[in-house]
Amino acid sequence: xxxxxxxxxxxxxxxxxxxxxxxxxxxxxxxxxxxxxxxxxxxxxxxxxxxxxxxxxxxxxxxxxxxxxxxxxxxxxxxxxxxxxxxxxxxxxxxxxxxxxxxxxxxxxxxxxxxxxxxxxxxxxxxxxxxxxxxxxxxxxxxxxxxxxxxxxxxxxxxxxxxxxxxxxxxxxxxxxxxxxxxxxxxxxxxxxxxxxxxxxxxxxxxxxxxxxxxxxxxxxxxxxxxxxxxxxxxxxxxxxxxxxxxxxxxxxxxxxxxxxxxxxxxxxxxxxxxxxxxxxxxxxxxxxxxxxxxxxxxxxxxxxxxxxxxxxxxxxxxxxxxxxxxxxxxxxxxxxxxxxxxxxxxxxxxxxxxxx
Amino acid sequence: xxxxxxxxxxxxxxxxxxxxxxxxxxxxxxxxxxxxxxxxxxxxxxxxxxxxxxxxxxxxxxxxxxxxxxxxxxxxxxxxxxxxxxxxxxxxxxxxxxxxxxxxxxxxxxxxxxxxxxxxxxxxxxxxxxxxxxxxxxxxxxxxxxxxxxxxxxxxxxxxxxxxxxxxxxxxxxxxxxxxxxxxxxxxxxxxxxxxxxxxxxxxxxxxxxxxxxxxxxxxxxxxxxxxxxxxxxxxxxxxxxxxxxxxxxxxxxxxxxxxxxxxxxxxxxxxxxxxxxxxxxxxxxxxxxxxxxxxxxxxxxxxxxxxxxxxxxxxxxxxxxxxxxxxxxxxxxxxxxxxxxxxxxxxxx
Amino acid sequence: xxxxxxxxxxxxxxxxxxxxxxxxxxxxxxxxxxxxxxxxxxxxxxxxxxxxxxxxxxxxxxxxxxxxxxxxxxxxxxxxxxxxxxxxxxxxxxxxxxxxxxxxxxxxxxxxxxxxxxxxxxxxxxxxxxxxxxxxxxxxxxxxxxxxxxxxxxxxxxxxxxxxxxxxxxxxxxxxxxxxxxxxxxxxxxxxxxxxxxxxxxxxxxxxxxxxxxxxxxxxxxxxxxxxxxxxxxxxxxxxxxxxxxxxxxxxxxxxxxxxxxxxxxxx
Numbered sequence: 008x009x010x011x012x013x014x015x016x017x018x019x020x021x022x023x024x025x026x027x028x029x030x031x032x033x034x035x036x037x038x039x040x041x042x043x044x045x046x047x048x049x050x051x052x053x054x055x056x057x058x059x060x061x062x063x064x065x066x067x068x069x070x071x072x073x074x075x076x077x078x079x080x081x082x083x084x085x086x087x088x089x090x091x092x093x094x095x096x097x098x099x100x101x102x103x104x105x106x107x108x109x110x111x112x113x114x115x116x117x118x119x120x121x122x123x124x125x126x127x128x129x130x131x132x133x134x135x136x137x138x139x140x141x142x143x144x145x146x147x148x149x150x151x152x153x154x155x156x157x158x159x160x161x162x163x164x165x166x167x168x169x170x171x172x173x174x175x176x177x178x179x180x181x182x183x184x185x186x187x188x189x190x191x192x193x194x195x196x197x198x199x200x201x202x203x204x205x206x207x208x209x210x211x212x213x214x215x216x217x218x219x220x221x222x223x224x225x226x227x228x229x230x231x232x233x234x235x236x237x238x239x240x241x242x243x244x245x246x247x248x249x250x251x252x253x254x255x256x257x258x259x260x261x262x263x264x265x266x267x268x269x270x271x272x273x274x275x276x277x278x279x280x281x282x283x284x285x286x287x288x289x290x291x292x293x294x295x296x297x298x299x300x301x302x303x304x305x306x307x308x309x310x311x312x313x314x315x316x317x318x319x320x321x322x323x324x325x326x327x328x329x330x331x332x333x334x335x336x337x338x339x340x341x342x343x344x345x346x347x348x349x350x351x352x353x354x355x356x357x358x359x360x361x362x363x364x
Numbered sequence: 365x366x367x368x369x370x371x372x373x374x375x376x377x378x379x380x381x382x383x384x385x386x387x388x389x390x391x392x393x394x395x396x397x398x399x400x401x402x403x404x405x406x407x408x409x410x411x412x413x414x415x416x417x418x419x420x421x422x423x424x425x426x427x428x429x430x431x432x433x434x435x436x437x438x439x440x441x442x443x444x445x446x447x448x449x450x451x452x453x454x455x456x457x458x459x460x461x462x463x464x465x466x467x468x469x470x471x472x473x474x475x476x477x478x479x480x481x482x483x484x485x486x487x488x489x490x491x492x493x494x495x496x497x498x499x500x501x502x503x504x505x506x507x508x509x510x511x512x513x514x515x516x517x518x519x520x521x522x523x524x525x526x527x528x529x530x531x532x533x534x535x536x537x538x539x540x541x542x543x544x545x546x547x548x549x550x551x552x553x554x555x556x557x558x559x560x561x562x563x564x565x566x567x568x569x570x571x572x573x574x575x576x577x578x579x580x581x582x583x584x585x586x587x588x589x590x591x592x593x594x595x596x597x598x599x600x601x602x603x604x605x606x607x608x609x610x611x612x613x614x615x616x617x618x619x620x621x622x623x624x625x626x627x628x629x630x631x632x633x634x635x636x637x638x639x640x641x642x643x644x645x646x647x648x649x650x651x652x653x654x655x656x657x658x659x660x661x662x663x664x665x666x667x668x669x670x671x672x673x674x675x676x677x678x679x680x681x682x683x684x685x686x687x688x689x690x691x692x693x694x695x696x697x698x699x700x701x702x703x704x705x706x707x708x709x710x711x712x713x714x
Numbered sequence: 715x716x717x718x719x720x721x722x723x724x725x726x727x728x729x730x731x732x733x734x735x736x737x738x739x740x741x742x743x744x745x746x747x748x749x750x751x752x753x754x755x756x757x758x759x760x761x762x763x764x765x766x767x768x769x770x771x772x773x774x775x776x777x778x779x780x781x782x783x784x785x786x787x788x789x790x791x792x793x794x795x796x797x798x799x800x801x802x803x804x805x806x807x808x809x810x811x812x813x814x815x816x817x818x819x820x821x822x823x824x825x826x827x828x829x830x831x832x833x834x835x836x837x838x839x840x841x842x843x844x845x846x847x848x849x850x851x852x853x854x855x856x857x858x859x860x861x862x863x864x865x866x867x868x869x870x871x872x873x874x875x876x877x878x879x880x881x882x883x884x885x886x887x888x889x890x891x892x893x894x895x896x897x898x899x900x901x902x903x904x905x906x907x908x909x910x911x912x913x914x915x916x917x918x919x920x921x922x923x924x925x926x927x928x929x930x931x932x933x934x935x936x937x938x939x940x941x942x943x944x945x946x947x948x949x950x951x952x953x954x955x956x957x958x959x960x961x962x963x964x965x966x967x968x969x970x971x972x973x974x975x976x977x978x979x980x981x982x
Contacts, residue, residue, distance in 0.1 A: 118531070122538065123534070123538075163700075167700055167703055170703055177531075178468075178527045178530060178531060179468075179470070181530075181531055181534050182468065182470040182471060182475065182476075182530060182534070183470060183700070185475050185476070185534050185537065186470050186475050186643070186696065186700060187697075187700060189474070189475060189639065189640070189643075189693070189696060190640070190693065190694075190696030190697040190699075190700060191697065192693075193639050193640070193689070193690055193692075193693020193694055193696060194693070194694055194697060196564070196690050196693065197686065197690045197691075197693070197694050200684075200686065200690060201683075201684040289538055289542075290538070336550075338546065339546075339549070341542065341545075342542045342543075342545060342546045345538055345539055345541070345542035346539060346542060348538075349535045349536065349538055349539035350535075350539075352531075352534075352535035352538075353518060353532050353535045353536070356528055356531040356532055356535065357518070357519075357528065357532075373835075375838035375839075375841070375842055375847065376831070376834040376835040376837075376838040376839075377834075378838070379812060379834050379837050379838045379841070379850070380831075380834040382812055382850055382851065383812065383813075383816065383829070383834070386810070386812075386813065467804065591825045591826075594820065594823065594825070597817075598817060598820045600804065600806040601803050601804055601805075601806070601817060602800060602802065602803045602804040604764070604769055604798070604800035604801075604803070605798075605799075605800050605803040605804070607767075607768070607769050607789070608767055608769065608793065608797060608798035608799070608800065609793055609817070609818070609820040609821055609873065610789045610790035610791075610792065610793030610794070610820060610821035611789065611820070612789050650807075650808075654808070655806060655807060655808035655809045655810070655813070655853075656806075656808075656809050656810060656813040657813075
C-alpha cells in the first residue's frame with residue numbers, strides 16, 4: 008500500500024522507511040571517495056597478508072620468489088599456492104557480497120542472503136543429484152547445474168514465503184529458506200547414504216572453502232561470474248526505484264517484473280557459481296551490504312560496488328584467519344564466516360523493529 | 365442449520381449443540397489416531413524379516429519365554445517400536461507447542477535452531493571428548509536447554525517477541541551447524557561414524573536404558589505442557605488479546621519453551637534429531653482435526669504414527685535401508701511444495 | 715451486572731524501551747458511561763489504554779481499579795472485571811465464529827475446569843447482542859471487515875466484564891460499519907451498564923457517541939469532560955494544531971468540528 012505511505016511508512020524495513028519518511032542523509036562525494044580509497048587500501052593490505060601468512064611461516068625473500076613463480080623451496084611453493092587462493096577468495100567474496108546486496112534490494116528484505124534463502128543448499132542438491140544420478144563429471148557442468156539449482160531454489164523459497172497473509176515478510180522468507188535447506192539436506196543425505204563412492208567428495212564440498220583453488224578452476228567459473236557481475240552492477244538504478252515499492256516504482260516508469268528478473272538473475276549467477284566452486288559460504292551476503300550501508304548510504308549505485316569490494320576483503324580476511332587460528336591445520340572459510348556472521352545476523356534482528364518483521 | 369432462535373436460554377442450547385458437535389468430531393479424530401497408532405504398533409511387532417503371530421507377541425509382552433519370538437520381538441522390535449512411539453509423541457507435541465506459541469506453522473524447534481544445541485553438543489562430546497552413551501545424552505540435553513534459553517534471552521528486548529525469537533534461532537542454528545560441520549571434519553573415522561549415526565536420527569538398536577529417560581521426560585514435561593494447553597491456545601489471538609483474557613504471556617511462553625525443549629531434548633538424546641517430525645506433525649494434525657482446539661494431543665499422536673511408519677518404510681520398503689530420520693526428512697520437501705500449491709489453488713481458506 | 719467499578723490513573727508514566735510516551739496522566743473513568751480518548755497521532759492514546767489494562771507496566775504512578783493497583787492484581791481476576799479488545803487481534807486460521815467467541819471465556823476457567831452451562835449462556839448472549847448467530851459456523855477468515863469486528867466485540871462480551879476497553883474499534887471500517895459498531899456499544903452500555911472506554915480517531919463520532927471525552931496532547935491530559943466542554947476550538951488547536959469551527963451537529967445535537975485549512979474557504 009505505498010499510496011498511503013508518505014505519512015506512515017510502516018511495515019517496510021527500516022531501510023525503506025528511511026527512504027520514504029525523511030530525505031536520505033546526503034553523503035558527500037568526498038566522504039564516499041575517501042571510504043573508497045580506504046576500502047581499496049584495506050583490500051591491498053589483506054591481499055598482501057593473504058600471500059604472506061599461512062600455516063607455514065615463510066620469509067620475505069621466499070614470498071617474492073614465490074610470487075615470481077618460483078617453486079624451488081617448500082616456502083616458495085606454499086606462496087605460489089596462496090596466489091590463486093587469494094584470487095578465489097577475492098572473487099568469491101565480491102560475488103557473495105554483491106549478490107547479497109542485490110537480493111536485499113530485489114526482495115526489499117534486510118535478511119536476504121544466499122545462505123539464509125537456502126540457495127547454497129539448492130545448488131548443493133543440484134550438484135549432488137547430477138553426480139549421483141547422471142554421472143556428471145565435468146567441472147563446467149557442475150557450475151551450470153549449481154546455478155540452475157540456485158535459481159530454482161530462489162523461486163521455490165520465495166513462493167513459499169509468499170503463502171498466506173502479508174506476503175514475503177523477512178520472517179517468512181527466512182523461515183521458508185531454512186525449512187527448504189533442511190528438507191534439501193535430508194534429501195542429499197538420502198541420495199548420498201547408499202553411495203559410498205561419492206560420499207567423500209560430497210562431504211568435503213559441503214563446507215565452503217577456498218583451499219583447493221587453482222587457476223584452471225577459476226578460469227572455468229570466470230565467464231559466469233563476469234556475466235553475474237555485469238548484470239548485478241547494471242541493476243543499481245533499477246534497485247533504487249524498486250526500493251520505493253512496486254507501485255511507486257511502476258509509477259516512476261520502471262518495468263517492475265523485468266527489473267526484478269534481471270537483477271535476481273545477476274545475483275543468482277553470482278552465488279550459484281560461487282557455491283559451485285567453493286561450496287556453501289554463508290553470511291557474507293548478509294553482513295556485507297549492512298556494513299556498506301553504514302559507510303556509503305542506501306544508493307545502490309554506490310552500495311553495489313562497495314559490497315563487492317568489502318565482500319572480497321572480508322572473505323580474504325576470514326581465509327587468513329582460518330589459516331592462523333587452527334595451526335598447524337586450517338579452518339575452512341565457511342566455518343569462519345558463519346561464526347562471525349551469525350552474531351551480526353542476531354544483532355541486525357535485535358535492531359529491527361518488530362513491526363518490520 | 366435451522367434458523368437461529370432468539371431467546372437466550374434456547375440460544376444457549378443451540379450454541380451448546382454446535383459446540384458439542386464440533387468437539388465430538390475432534391474427539392473422534394483423536395480416538396481414531398490413537399487406534400491407528402495402536403494398530404501400527406502391533407503390526408510393527410508382528411511384521412519384519414519374519415512374521416511373528418500375534419499370540420506369540422502377546423506372550424512375549426507378558427514376559428513368557430517363547431523361542432525365536434523372545435529375541436526378535438523382545439530384544440529387537442519391542443524396544444525399537446517403543447522408542448519410535450516415545451520419540452514421535454515428544455517431537456509431535458513439542459513441535460505443535462512451538463508452532464502454536466509462535467503463531468507460525470514453519471516455526472518448529474527443528475527449524476529455528478532450538479534443537480541444534482543438542483545435536484552440536486552431542487557431536488562435540490563424541491568427537492572432541494570421546495564421550496559415549498549416557499554422557500552424550502546428558503551433555504546434549506543440557507546444551508539443548510541452554511541454547512534454547514540463550515535464544516529466548518537474546519530475543520527479549522523490552523518484552524520478548526515471537527518473530528525475533530524465530531530469527532535469532534535461525535541465526536544460532538547456522539552457527540551451530542558450522543560447529544557441527546567443523547567437528548565432523550576434525551573427527552577420526554570412528555568418532556565420525558558415531559557422530560553421523562547420532563545426527564541421522566535412528567531408532568535402530570534401541571535399548572530400554574535409552575528409552576526410560578525419554579519416556580519419563582515425556583510424562584513429566586508433557587504433563588506440565590498439557591496443563592498450559594488452554595493458555596497456549598489463547599495466545600494464538602495475539603499477545604495483547606491473550607493478556608487481556610488473563611493469560612500471563614511471558615510466563616506461559618517460558619513454561620512452554622522449557623517443557624517443549626525439555627521433552628524434545630530427551631527424545632533427541634535417545635533417538636537423534638529425527639528430521640521434520642516436529643515440523644510436520646502439527647500441520648497434519650490441524651488438517652485432520654480441524655481448527656479451534658489445542659493441537660497438542662493430536663499432534664503428539666500424529667508424530668508417533670509418522671515415526672513408526674517412516675521407520676518401517678526405511679527398513680523394508682526402500683531399495684536400501686535408511687535410518688528413520690532420512691525418510692521423515694524427505695517428507696519435508698513435498699510438504700513445502702504442497703503449501704505453495706494449496707495457496708495457489710484456493711486462497712488457503714478451507 | 716450493574717455494579718459500577720471505579721477505574722482511574724494516578725500520575726501515570728508509561729512507555730516503551732527508552733521513550734516515555736505518557737508523562738504523568740491523572741484521570742478517572744466515569745462508571746457506567748461511555749468514554750472516548752482522542753488526540754493526535756502518537757500522543758499516547760493506545761499506550762494509555764494498554765497501561766490501564768495491565769498490558770504495559772507503568773514506570774511511575776499506577777492504575778487503580780476499585781482501590782487496588784491493577785498491576786498487582788492476578789491476571790485472571792482482573793480479566794473477569796476488565797476486558798480489552800486490542801487494535802489487531804489475530805484470528806487463528808480456520809477457527810469458527812462460535813469457537814472464537816468461546817475464547818472470551820478463558821478468564822473464567824482454571825486449568826482443569828470443564829465447559830459449563832454458564833459459558834454457553836454467556837456465548838449465546840454475546841452472539842445475540844452482536845447479531846452474529848447466523849455466522850456461528852462460519853470461519854472467521856471468510857468474514858467481511860464489519861462482521862469480523864462484531865465477532866471480536868462478541869468475544870470481548872463473552873468475557874462478561876463490567877469494564878470494556880477498545881483500541882480503535884472502528885479502524886478499517888467504512889462509515890456505515892463504524893456507525894453500526896458504535897451503536898452496538900451504546901446498546902451494551904444501556905442494556906448491561908457496561909463501562910466503555912475506547913480510543914477513537916474520528917473526533918465527530920467520538921463527540922456524538924461518548925458521554926465523556928478525554929483529550930491527550932503529547933503524553934499529557936489536556937482536557938476531560940462532556941463533549942460540549944472538551945470539543946472546543948481552543949482544544950482542537952492545542953491538541954491537533956488545527957484551526958476549526960465547532961457547530962452543533964443537527965443530527966445528534968453533539969458538537970461537530972469543521973476543520974479550516976488553507977484552501978477552499980467560502981468567501982468572507
